[in-house]
Amino acid sequence: MNSGDSLFQALGRWIAHQLPFLPEGWGPMLGAILGGLFVLLAVVMPIVTYMIWWLRKLLGWMQSRLGPQHVGWKGLLQTPADALKLLSKEDVIPLLADNLVFTLAPGIVFLAAFLAWVTIPLAPGLVVKDLNIGVVYIAAVTSVTVIGIVLAGWSSNNKYALVSAFRSAGQMVSYEVPLVLALLGPVMLAQSLSLGKIIEAQAQLPFFLGWFWLYQPIVFLCFAAAAMAENNVTPFDIVEAESEIVAGFHVEYSGMKFALFFLAEFANTLLVGIMTAILFFGGWHSPVDSLLRPETWPGPQLGGVSLLHLLWGGAWLMGKTILFISVVFWIRATLPRVRIDQLMDLGWKVLIPITLANLLVVGAAIAFGWPQWVLAALNWGILIGLLLLGKTKPVPQAQRIPKAAVAAPAEATTQR
Amino acid sequence: MGQLSWPFIILLLLTIISAVVVVAERNIVRAAVSLGLSFLGVAGLYLLLHAPFLAGAQVLIYVGAITILILFAIMMTAQRLMRPPRRALETWILSGAVATALFGTLAYVIINTRWHEVDRAAQARPDVDYVPVLADSLLQTYLFPFEVASVLLLVALVGAIILAKEERID
Numbered sequence: 001m002n003s004g005d006s007l008f009q010a011l012g013r014w015i016a017h018q019l020p021f022l023p024e025g026w027g028p029m030l031g032a033i034l035g036g037l038f039v040l041l042a043v044v045m046p047i048v049t050y051m052i053w054w055l056r057k058l059l060g061w062m063q064s065r066l067g068p069q070h071v072g073w074k075g076l077l078q079t080p081a082d083a084l085k086l087l088s089k090e091d092v093i094p095l096l097a098d099n100l101v102f103t104l105a106p107g108i109v110f111l112a113a114f115l116a117w118v119t120i121p122l123a124p125g126l127v128v129k130d131l132n133i134g135v136v137y138i139a140a141v142t143s144v145t146v147i148g149i150v151l152a153g154w155s156s157n158n159k160y161a162l163v164s165a166f167r168s169a170g171q172m173v174s175y176e177v178p179l180v181l182a183l184l185g186p187v188m189l190a191q192s193l194s195l196g197k198i199i200e201a202q203a204q205l206p207f208f209l210g211w212f213w214l215y216q217p218i219v220f221l222c223f224a225a226a227a228m229a230e231n232n233v234t235p236f237d238i239v240e241a242e243s244e245i246v247a248g249f250h251v252e253y254s255g256m257k258f259a260l261f262f263l264a265e266f267a268n269t270l271l272v273g274i275m276t277a278i279l280f281f282g283g284w285h286s287p288v289d290s291l292l293r294p295e296t297w298p299g300p301q302l303g304g305v306s307l308l309h310l311l312w313g314g315a316w317l318m319g320k321t322i323l324f325i326s327v328v329f330w331i332r333a334t335l336p337r338v339r340i341d342q343l344m345d346l347g348w349k350v351l352i353p354i355t356l357a358n359l360l361v362v363g364a365a366i367a368f369g370w371p372q373w374v375l376a377a378l379n380w381g382i383l384i385g386l387l388l389l390g391k392t393k394p395v396p397q398a399q400r401i402p403k404a405a406v407a408a409p410a411e412a413t414t415q416r
Numbered sequence: 417m418g419q420l421s422w423p424f425i426i427l428l429l430l431t432i433i434s435a436v437v438v439v440a441e442r443n444i445v446r447a448a449v450s451l452g453l454s455f456l457g458v459a460g461l462y463l464l465l466h467a468p469f470l471a472g473a474q475v476l477i478y479v480g481a482i483t484i485l486i487l488f489a490i491m492m493t494a495q496r497l498m499r500p501p502r503r504a505l506e507t508w509i510l511s512g513a514v515a516t517a518l519f520g521t522l523a524y525v526i527i528n529t530r531w532h533e534v535d536r537a538a539q540a541r542p543d544v545d546y547v548p549v550l551a552d553s554l555l556q557t558y559l560f561p562f563e564v565a566s567v568l569l570l571v572a573l574v575g576a577i578i579l580a581k582e583e584r585i586d
Contacts, residue, residue: 133469133472
């Protein structure tokens with residue numbers, strides 16, 4: 001796990017240097033702890049808080065409403081107020097629940113959601129630890145979430161929660177395969193599993209010509225779909241489906257434990273947004289970086305990077321992330337929930353074959369040394385071809401519902 | 417290195433205690449969770465051995481997928497959830513024999529491995545990125561065993577599908 005000194009490692013070393021009574025080797029550990037606290041408390045938590053506000057505002061506007069507007073200016077204090085309310089609520093544990101597992105489950109989900117942030121670069125040089133297995137680490141840590149969800153659903157001793165646990169296990173295990181296969185696309189192009197190196201690999205060409213979505217548009221779409229499914233976001237939210245199984249696995253949870261599930265879910269959405277920006281859209285690089293050359297900017301240095309560059313890069317990465325999150329929210333406001341058989345069909349019969357075929361194509365491109373534009377042309381050709389095909393031959397949506405079942409209620413209403 | 421380090425002891429205790437809980441716990445869901453914890457401890461041991469990729473794969477596959485499948489299977493057959501398992505004499509003898517054989521094999525391998533040579537090789541290059549090394553050995557040096565294992569898994573997969581498929585009366 002070797003990589004350049006990050007800002008936090010440098011900070012930890014500096015602190016250890018100031019305090020000579022600390023034992024050997026404590027510097028990097030202190031740096032990691034401080035870095036983790038910084039990322040959690042100063043970056044993820046505030047963004048998640050205002051993501052919730054932004055979701056409610058955006059959904060409101062899309063549905064001709066105003067969204068939260070009474071608590072604070074433009075409703076900006078609504079989420080902190082809700083959080084305080086949740087903190088002050090009574091912590092109810094159902095009588096017949098499995099007490100230990102019931103208490104453990106939200107902790108597992110929360111921990112899994114926030115551990116991934118260790119290796120996420122937030123700006124040039126601003127990362128707790130750029131692991132050289134970064135992508136594997138994130139896939140591994142986020143896959144633990146489902147254990148928490150299944151345990152929450154089972155231990156609640158509630159039939160809706162149990163149904164949700166079933167659905168969650170089926171959905172997560174199905175979509176983890178295409179998700180990991182889709183992650184391999186950018187990894188193979190960058191020839192590295194480290195997120196920092198994946199970002200750098202996208203800055204090889206001027207403007208945005210090196211960004212991986214140009215070479216992997218199909219896999220980008222697959223990644224987005226699989227990540228949203230893994231994250232239980234509408235239209236893949238059959239795990240939480242309010243109209244069928246109330247709220248699913250967290251139906252029995254209240255107060256702080258519910259807040260942990262809620263925070264973890266939004267932190268995961270944020271993770272999807274930032275991973276999209278990092279893997280496919282050049283990370284902290286802006287389209288004009290090749291003209292402005294921010295890495296040569298003067299000014300005070302922080303962890304080997306100029307402060308101006310750090311802020312500029314961080315702002316671009318955050319901007320892209322917020323854009324993708326907004327798209328996720330937009331989809332949430334637009335699409336209806338899929339049925340479970342549609343969900344399984346999409347995962348096993350569409351996403352897995354496509355991502356596997358992509359592995360073959362990218363592998364061939366690397367092995368035979370095809371120029372990059374061939375890969376891009378191939379990908380865009382297939383994508384546009386598929387879109388045109390889909391246009392001329394509409395997918396039969398209601399094929400599986402027997403005609404009688406659809407016709408009967410219609411007749412009933414006309415007779416009335 | 418030489419002596420036992422604190423992280424190693426903690427991970428060892430985590431792995432072994434949760435493995436014991438897997439066997440001793442009557443509540444089968446809790447036993448499955450404990451199994452996941454034991455897998456996590458093993459992942460931690462891989463980390464200590466400078467094999468982060470292996471640790472990541474361990475968490476991804478064993479904790480994230482195998483444990484989930486076990487939990488899923490348990491919940492699918494939930495009607496027998498609380499009944500203690502059958503503990504007849506022949507069960508004891510059979511499982512004891514299998515466990516002893518497994519233990520003997522592993523002990524033989526562990527005793528006969530020249531650990532100091534492995535350790536020296538690792539000490540010689542502590543900062544090497546082992547992911548490409550692992551990839552080369554899996555996909556070049558040991559390509560044939562790797563592919564045989566893949567075919568074996570494929571056969572198991574097809575077999576499971578055939579077993580699980582309902583008989584259709586045409």
